[in-house]
Structure formats: C-alpha cells, structure tokens
Amino acid sequence: MSSTTATLRMNAKQGLNRADHAPQGLIGAPLDRKEGPLKVSGRAPYAYEHHPANVAFGYLVTATIARGKVNGYDFDAALAVPGVVAVIDAGKRTTTQAANTSSNPEQGNDHVTHYGQPLLMVVADTFEAAREAAAKVRVDYAPEEGGRFVLAEEAPKAKTPGYPFFNKANMNTGDFDGAFATAPVQVDATYTTPSQIHAAMEPHAATASWDEAEGKLTIHASYQMIGNVAAQLAKVLGIKADKIHLMSPYVGGGFGSKLGLNPESVMAAVAARALKRPVKIAITRQQLFGISGRRSDSIQRIRLGAEADGRILAIAHESLVSNRDGETFYEPAGISTPTLYAGENRLVSHRQAAMDLMISVSMRAPGEAIGMLALESAMDELAHTLGLDPVELRLRNEPDTDPQAGTPFSTRKLAKCLTQGAEAFGWAERKPQPGARREGDWLVGLGVAALSRNNYLSTSSARVRLTPAGTAEIETDHTDIGTGTYTILAQVAGDVLGLPMDAIEVRLGDSTLPKSSGSGGSWGAASGASSVLVAAEALIEQIAKRLGVEADQLTFKDGQVITGNRTMPLADAVGPEPLEAEGTIQSGAVQLTHTQVAYGAVFAEVAVNAVTGEIRVRRLDATLAAGRILNPKTARSQVLGGLIWGMSGALMEEAALDERRGVFVNHDLAEYHVPVNADAPAIDVTFLEEDDRYANPLGVKGIGELGICGSGAAIANAVFNATGVRVRDFPITLDKLL
Numbered sequence: 113m114s115s116t117t118a119t120l121r122m123n124a125k126q127g128l129n130r131a132d133h134a135p136q137g138l139i140g141a142p143l144d145r146k147e148g149p150l151k152v153s154g155r156a157p158y159a160y161e162h163h164p165a166n167v168a169f170g171y172l173v174t175a176t177i178a179r180g181k182v183n184g185y186d187f188d189a190a191l192a193v194p195g196v197v198a199v200i201d202a203g204k205r206t207t208t209q210a211a212n213t214s215s216n217p218e219q220g221n222d223h224v225t226h227y228g229q230p231l232l233m234v235v236a237d238t239f240e241a242a243r244e245a246a247a248k249v250r251v252d253y254a255p256e257e258g259g260r261f262v263l264a265e266e267a268p269k270a271k272t273p274g275y276p277f278f279n280k281a282n283m284n285t286g287d288f289d290g291a292f293a294t295a296p297v298q299v300d301a302t303y304t305t306p307s308q309i310h311a312a313m314e315p316h317a318a319t320a321s322w323d324e325a326e327g328k329l330t331i332h333a334s335y336q337m338i339g340n341v342a343a344q345l346a347k348v349l350g351i352k353a354d355k356i357h358l359m360s361p362y363v364g365g366g367f368g369s370k371l372g373l374n375p376e377s378v379m380a381a382v383a384a385r386a387l388k389r390p391v392k393i394a395i396t397r398q399q400l401f402g403i404s405g406r407r408s409d410s411i412q413r414i415r416l417g418a419e420a421d422g423r424i425l426a427i428a429h430e431s432l433v434s435n436r437d438g439e440t441f442y443e444p445a446g447i448s449t450p451t452l453y454a455g456e457n458r459l460v461s462h463r464q465a466a467m468d469l470m471i472s473v474s475m476r477a478p479g480e481a482i483g484m485l486a487l488e489s490a491m492d493e494l495a496h497t498l499g500l501d502p503v504e505l506r507l508r509n510e511p512d513t514d515p516q517a518g519t520p521f522s523t524r525k526l527a528k529c530l531t532q533g534a535e536a537f538g539w540a541e542r543k544p545q546p547g548a549r550r551e552g553d554w555l556v557g558l559g560v561a562a563l564s565r566n567n568y569l570s571t572s573s574a575r576v577r578l579t580p581a582g583t584a585e586i587e588t589d590h591t592d593i594g595t596g597t598y599t600i601l602a603q604v605a606g607d608v609l610g611l612p613m614d615a616i617e618v619r620l621g622d623s624t625l626p627k628s629s630g631s632g633g634s635w636g637a638a639s640g641a642s643s644v645l646v647a648a649e650a651l652i653e654q655i656a657k658r659l660g661v662e663a664d665q666l667t668f669k670d671g672q673v674i675t676g677n678r679t680m681p682l683a684d685a686v687g688p689e690p691l692e693a694e695g696t697i698q699s700g701a702v703q704l705t706h707t708q709v710a711y712g713a714v715f716a717e718v719a720v721n722a723v724t725g726e727i728r729v730r731r732l733d734a735t736l737a738a739g740r741i742l743n744p745k746t747a748r749s750q751v752l753g754g755l756i757w758g759m760s761g762a763l764m765e766e767a768a769l770d771e772r773r774g775v776f777v778n779h780d781l782a783e784y785h786v787p788v789n790a791d792a793p794a795i796d797v798t799f800l801e802e803d804d805r806y807a808n809p810l811g812v813k814g815i816g817e818l819g820i821c822g823s824g825a826a827i828a829n830a831v832f833n834a835t836g837v838r839v840r841d842f843p844i845t846l847d848k849l850l
C-alpha cells in the first residue's frame with residue numbers, strides 16, 4: 113500500500129485549491145448529518161451504552177463539606193449491601209476535576225477543596241446496589257473554617273493568575289485615566305454575572321475494561337479531545353499511552369466540560385484494573401453540578417469615554433473572576449475588548465480571586481460569553497447617554513486595524529452585519545425613548561449587540577484512504593460533539609476527490625487514529641477539515657504519479673478521474689492496493705500578522721409584562737460573517753444553540769450559592785433554569801459571504817461559539833428599551849424589573 117504524509121503550516125495567505133472547484137457541490141450545501149439516522153434510531157452507542165460481559169457499576173461518593181480533611185471512612189454498612197463488589201479509593205492518583213486545566217495538578221482525596229468533590233466510587237453488580245451502598249458510606253470530616261465562596265472586590269487574590277493562551281486578553285495603551293477624565297461623555301458601569309455550571313445532555317460517563325495479559329485499558333468515554341485525554345489518563349495510571357484505547361465516537365455535548373480528563377474515567381479505569389472486571393459509571397445530573405466545572409462568576413467594570421459625536425476616546429474593561437487556588441485558567445471576560453472598537457486609550461485587565469468552589473473551566477466561548485454581555489450593554493448605555501442610535505455608535509467606532517496589535521484584520525465585516533441585519537430586522541421601527549411602545553399589558557423593546565469571537569487554528573491530522581473499490585475512508589481522532597464533524601469532513605473529501613457523500617466513510621473519536629485538534633475553541637471545523645484537504649491533495653499527487661501525469665491535469669468528479677480526453681473510474685486509477693495519505697494542518701506566522709476574528713450582529717425584540725415583569729423574547733435575528741460556511745445547516749444549528757445560550761445568560765442561568773456552606777443549591781435541570789422550547793423565540797440566521805484565506809486553506813472561521821458572544825446583550829438592551837430599567841446584575845429576572 114502506498115502511503116504518504118503532507119503538512120501545511122499557515123505562514124501565509126493561501127490561494128485557491130481543489131476544494132474551491134467543488135465538482136460535487138458538497139461544500140456549502142445544507143446537507144443532513146451523516147450520523148443523524150444512527151443517533152435518532154438509538155444505534156449510535158454513547159459511552160455508558162457499552163455492555164462488556166460481567167460489567168460492574170460504579171457510583172460516586174462526593175464531599176458534603178466545602179473545605180477540610182477526611183479523617184477516615186466507615187464502609188461497614190456499605191459493604192453489607194447485597195451485590196457490592198468494592199469501594200474504590202483512587203487516592204493520590206485521582207485527578208478530580210483539576211485535569212480540566214492546563215496545570216493539571218494531582219491531588220489526593222483526603223483533602224476536600226469544594227462541596228461535591230468526588231471522594232470514592234462504590235462498585236456493585238447493579239447500579240441500584242452501588243447507589244444504595246454509596247449512600248451508606250460514612251465519612252468522618254474535619255471541616256475547616258474560613259471557606260471563600262463569595263466574589264467581591266476585597267476577595268483574596270489567587271496565587272497563580274495567568275494563562276498564556278489568553279495573553280492577548282490584557283492591554284494597557286495610551287493614557288486611559290487621563291483620556292477618560294477629560295472625555296465629554298462618560299459611562300462608568302459595573303456588571304456582575306453568577307457562576308454557571310456545565311450540564312451537557314450526555315453526562316460524564318465511562319465504560320472501562322482492563323486486559324491483564326496485555327496490560328492494556330480499553331475505555332469508552334465522552335470527550336472532546338481524544339489524544340490529550342488518552343495521554344493524561346496514561347500518566348495517571350502509570351502506563352504508556354499506547355496501552356490506552358480511548359473511544360469517543362459519539363458525544364452528547366461537551367461545551368468545554370469534556371476537554372480534559374475527568375474523574376469518572378480515572379475511577380472506572382482504576383476499578384477495572386483493580387477488580388479485573390469491566391466497570392462503567394455515569395455521573396448523575398445532581399452530582400455533575402459539583403464535578404463538571406463552572407464558568408466563573410464575574411464583576412466587570414467598564415468605562416467608556418467618548419466625544420459628543422460618539423467616537424470613543426477611552427475604553428476600559430476590568431474583570432474580577434474566580435477559581436480555586438493554584439489554577440492558571442481564568443475566565444478572560446475582556447478578551448474581545450482589545451480588538452472590537454477604535455479608541456486610542458485602552459485598558460483591559462483581569463484579576464483572579466481564590467475560591468473554595470468547584471473549579472472554573474472553559475465553558476462555551478470562555479471570556480466573550482459574559483464579557484460581551486457586559487461590554488455590549490455598556491455600549492448601549494453610551495448610545496443612550498449620547499442620544500445616538502446604537503447601530504450608528506458602533507459604526508462610528510470601527511477600527512481600521514487591530515487597535516491592540518496594529519495588525520490588519522484578516523477579514524472584518526462587522527459593519528455589514530450591523531447594517532444588513534438592521535435592515536432585515538426592521539430596526540428603523542425602534543423608538544429610542546424607553547417604554548414608548550406598549551401593546552396592552554406588554555411593553556415592547558428592541559435591542560442590538562455585536563458578536564465577536566477570536567478565531568483559532570489548532571494542529572490537526574487526518575488520514576484519508578482511497579480503496580480499490582473507488583471509495584474513500586477518513587480516519588482521525590477528531591470528535592463530533594453534535595456539531596457536524598462527520599458530515600463536513602466528508603463534504604471536503606468528496607469535493608476534492610470527486611466522490612458523493614455515500615462513497616465516503618468517516619471514522620472519528622478513537623485514540624488509535626491520527627491526532628487531531630479535537631473539538632474546542634471553535635477551531636474544530638477549520639482545523640479538521642483543513643487536514644482532510646491536505647491529505648486528499650496528497651492522494652491526488654499519488655494518483656498522478658501512478659498515471660504518469662501532473663496532478664493539475666487531473667479532474668475528479670462523480671467517482672471518475674478525467675485527464676485530457678481520457679476518463680476512468682477512480683477505482684481503476686487507485687489500482688489493486690489502497691492509497692493512503694496523512695495530512696496535517698498547523699497554525700503559523702499568519703496568525704500573528706493578521707488579526708482573525710469572527711463577527712456578527714444580533715437584533716432582539718422582547719416584550720415585558722408591565723404588571724408581572726415577565727420577559728418574553730419574541731424575535732432574535734443574527735447576521736454573521738465567519739468565513740466560508742462548509743454546511744449552512746449544521747452551522748445554523750450551532751448558531752441557534754449559541755444565541756439561545758446567550759439568552760440563557762441574560763435572563764435565566766445562575767448557579768445559586770449557599771454563601772455559608774459553599775453549596776450550589778439548584779443542582780439539577782429543574783432548578784437550574786435554561787431556556788426550553790417554549791421560551792425560545794423565532795430565530796433568523798443569515799451568513800454573509802466571506803472567505804478568509806489567512807485563517808486556513810478552506811477560508812473557514814469558527815462558528816460554534818460565535819452566537820453566544822453578544823446575543824445576551826441584545827436581549828438586555830431590548831429589555832432596557834422596553835422598560836427603561838437597566839439591570840447590570842445578570843440574569844435579568846423579573847424581580848429586578850419591578
């Protein structure tokens with residue numbers, strides 16, 4: 113079998129390639145998800161749905177204090193429950209949630225750092241026995257006083273602030289204080305957001321089997337990034353990475369909670385090895401609220417100083433966020449502020465407070481999701497103070513180049529998103545005076561906000577194989593977390609190799625396959641699809657060599673290879689043995705020479721009941737410019753999710769903290785409110801034509817998190833327009849309007 117490798121490092125703008133000719137018409141087509149029928153018919157097994165012979169069931173025992181030590185355990189009653197096999201103390205080798213960070217510290221379970229921390233796993237022949245026994249484990253705690261739970265300006269500073277990935281989130285240029293003090297118009301507003309907690313539809317789950325003869329672990333678990341997690345798990349278990357076979361082909365949502373190794377996988381693996389018996393565990397929804405990670409709470413002070421005509425002279429965004437001591441990750445709430453609007457004098461900073469709460473981690477658009485909520489509310493306050501239309505205010509502050517780095521934007525169509533979006537929405541009907549539009553008991557308001565999300569590319573590899581039958585197989589450890597990865601990878605391969613969708617098989621989420629970017633940071637589509645492009649082009653070189661022609665003399669279409677006046681089936685061109693190529697995309701210098709951001713504008717219409725304060729979102733219109741759209745159907749779905757999550761942050765979502773005990777009390781989806789279908793408004797999503805060849809060879813930008821990066825502010829601004837009440841303490845619940 114012929115096998116080659118090819119790598120493209122993004123050091124310069126890319127020209128056209130075979131994916132531009134798109135002979136099959138796949139790229140840009142709104143195709144259904146390739147794995148959709150498997151999922152809706154229950155034939156796509158998730159991590160907990162594997163049933164190895166003689167499998168045992170795990171159930172966690174979690175901490176019921178927020179801070180202190182475990183003196184010891186009493187297992188007698190637990191072990192007396194019929195069917196109980198063992199109590200597993202993963203001990204010093206359990207990473208708990210800390211695996212979900214860059215620092216990845218290991219810690220023992222005799223030290224309790226937050227309420228709900230996993231301590232032990234009970235293993236039994238049935239789930240019910242494991243759960244019953246777990247409730248009978250007695251824990252002797254030595255609680256410590258002085259738990260730090262509440263975010264406030266005087267909160268103790270964390271010991272290790274700083275996370276290199278976000279270093280562009282901080283800046284101090286010009287003379288902010290001086291320019292703000294003398295600015296003719298000033299806004300100085302502080303916004304607060306509460307902790308939010310990860311609750312993906314599929315809970316954290318793992319099914320682990322240990323092969324004693326081979327010294328090898330097979331584990332089905334739910335993750336966004338396979339290669340990194342397999343390596344972390346190998347380290348925890350003290351075995352080589354190639355002794356771990358991690359599979360995660362179907363993932364019921366991740367949103368950042370499944371980026372790194374999670375405790376259930378460690379527990380299941382340790383138990384399977386110790387008991388010489390397969391073990392599975394799914395964390396319960398209630399337990400997840402102490403395990404899955406939270407988005408940090410925040411206190412964000414924003415100051416805008418402007419000329420009377422709206423031009424911004426000074427802009428400051430100072431954020432206080434929180435995490436546990438020793439964690440380097442912080443919520444970069446101000447990460448869009450350095451690049452979004454013009455202004456000579458700028459200050460963006462982050463401080464981290466130390467808390468004895470569940471770890472803060474990445475949650476869908478870490479930074480922008482709550483940062484744009486605050487910044488775009490402040491822009492609305494400035495527009496109101498100036499008596500200027502909020503769309504016009506933003507247009508007057510469009511920067512020519514990145515105000516932080518001075519580099520050109522790769523592409524930037526924010527102004528077009530705002531103007532075209534305003535037109536489509538009917539923005540001209542908005543009454544600038546709050547409370548001016550009333551329909552019976554309902555006050556109606558319109559609001560706008562920009563969407564902004566930094567664009568990334570992450571190293572990613574994929575193998576593409578052409579079979580003697582003339583079909584293609586794509587293999588990579590990339591994941592499909594419900595986003596459409598299976599589909600878009602096949603679309604790119606199909607257009608490059610001239611094959612219809614059903615001639616392309618895609619295998620994902622397996623640690624034995626080439627290492628990918630994984631799904632995170634909204635880079636999954638661009639990185640994964642680019643690696644498939646690179647591999648497919650390398651395959652075409654192989655075919656050209658076989659046929660003794662130059663690659664550019666070959667056309668691939670409908671399973672045929674055409675050169676000059678000769679046409680042959682692809683199967684014949686491949687020959688009797690498969691052809692294989694591994695393609696890799698790497699980020700490079702162009703990332704530094706051109707600022708890459710995806711943009712959009714959101715318009716919202718809300719109705720607020722003048723008697724009860726009930727808020728109904730009636731309409732959300734989003735116009736986005738995010739490079740080429742590989743599949744408008746899957747892209748739109750992601751934008752819908754983002755827009756609704758933004759609505760959730762504006763109006764509903766809040767982890768309610770018991771400030772005495774450090775417990776999040778609303779730890780299920782009955783009490784932790786998110787929008788349901790009955791809350792969701794009519795939504796319209798429009799993608800503008802854009803093609804960003806500084807970003808990657810396909811011209812694609814990340815779309816996954818863009819919708820959440822401002823949609824909440826559009827709703828908050830509409831609530832102000834409806835009522836004249838400006839709520840700066842999110843979520844805006846009805847009691848705050850009355």
Ligand code: MOS
Binds near residue numbers: 336631632
């Ligand atoms: Mo996303 S928060 O990078 O999974």
